[in-house]
Amino acid sequence: xxENPIIATYVDEVLKKIEIKARExxxxxxxxxxxxxxxxxxxxxxxxxxYPVPNTAFRWCTEKxxxxxxxxxxxxxxHLVLSxxxxxxxxxxxxxxxxxxxxxxx
Numbered sequence: 017x018x019e020n021p022i023i024a025t026y027v028d029e030v031l032k033k034i035e036i037k038a039r040e041x042x043x044x045x046x047x048x049x050x051x052x053x054x055x056x057x058x059x060x061x062x063x064x065x066x067y068p069v070p071n072t073a074f075r076w077c078t079e080k081x082x083x084x085x086x087x088x089x090x091x092x093x094x095h096l097v098l099s100x101x102x103x104x105x106x107x108x109x110x111x112x113x114x115x116x117x118x119x120x121x122x
Contacts, residue, residue: 027049028049031047031049032047034047035047048089048093050082050085050086050088050089051085052080052081052084052085053084053085056080056081056084056085057081058077058081061076061077061080
């Protein structure tokens with residue numbers, strides 16, 4: 017994507033801080049930054065394919081630079097997300113069952 021270098025650096029720093037804090041707190045949060053494929057990149061579309069610079073009437077950039085890469089990531093990683101969710105659900109059920117046993121014991 018084409019971002020102001022200051023903003024791009026800031027985003028990278030924030031993502032890194034989130035990942036570090038998640039590890040410190042042992043949270044199941046994994047930071048992934050999605051980027052478009054080369055053929056969908058800003059400069060290939062503007063210079064190579066002759067697209068106009070995005071404007072309010074023609075916002076091709078949102079789909080190609082943001083939505084597609086994130087959707088591709090979600091589809092590829094979907095089985096991992098669902099697997100982790102199932103694991104958490106099983107752990108939660110076990111925890112609730114254990115709490116129930118503790119609460120019923122006089």
